[in-house]
Amino acid sequence: NAGVTQTPKFQVLKTGQSMTLQCAQDMNHNSMYWYRQDPGMGLRLIYYSASEGTTDKGEVPNGYNVSRLNKREFSLRLESAAPSQTSVYFCASIGPLNYGYTFGSGTRLTVV
């Protein structure tokens, strides 16, 4: 089925470790986004990529980096994980003919 695929689904990290969250979409969408969701906080935009080759900061970019590898893939990297980055991370995409974002199933990250 067409959609947004995120890996891994679950991850536990120790403080200071690094990791990359992967996201891929097969809908030929131009724009891709990374959000984090914390209890009672809604979804907050970390980084986005309006099109292949471009990336930009959202509301809460500190501690993260991103790479738009090609049109399909948009990865999120934590260089030195902190407990404050414990969250659920969602990747989303949208194309020019769409009104709504399509979200991946999320990555549940715990930093201890």
Added chain:
Amino acid sequence: GQSLEQPSEVTAVEGAIVQINCTYQTSGFYGLSWYQQHDGGAPTFLSYNALDGLEETGRFSSFLSRSDSYGYLLLQELQMKDSASYFCAVRDRGGSTLGRLYFGRGTQLTVWP
């Protein structure tokens, strides 16, 4: 910046009608969206309003008044499966032609039998 306000919780019984309100402040308004999220799941798109008025999709309707910076989601003939969190989200014009989406904190809807 952007800010959105919506109630944190709403409860109703099966078969009833419920309205979830959303007020927003944003620069470069492009549209108001609604998303549904079940526990442990991903947000799923429900509706989008770019112009004033009511949009109807089955049991769900969404309304926008740009002059009042206000919108609502109306859910009719409530079913148990409608128990979920509902988020309003503002799309602004920044960043790209497709804008960026900023979410409210969500309204937890509980439907009782």
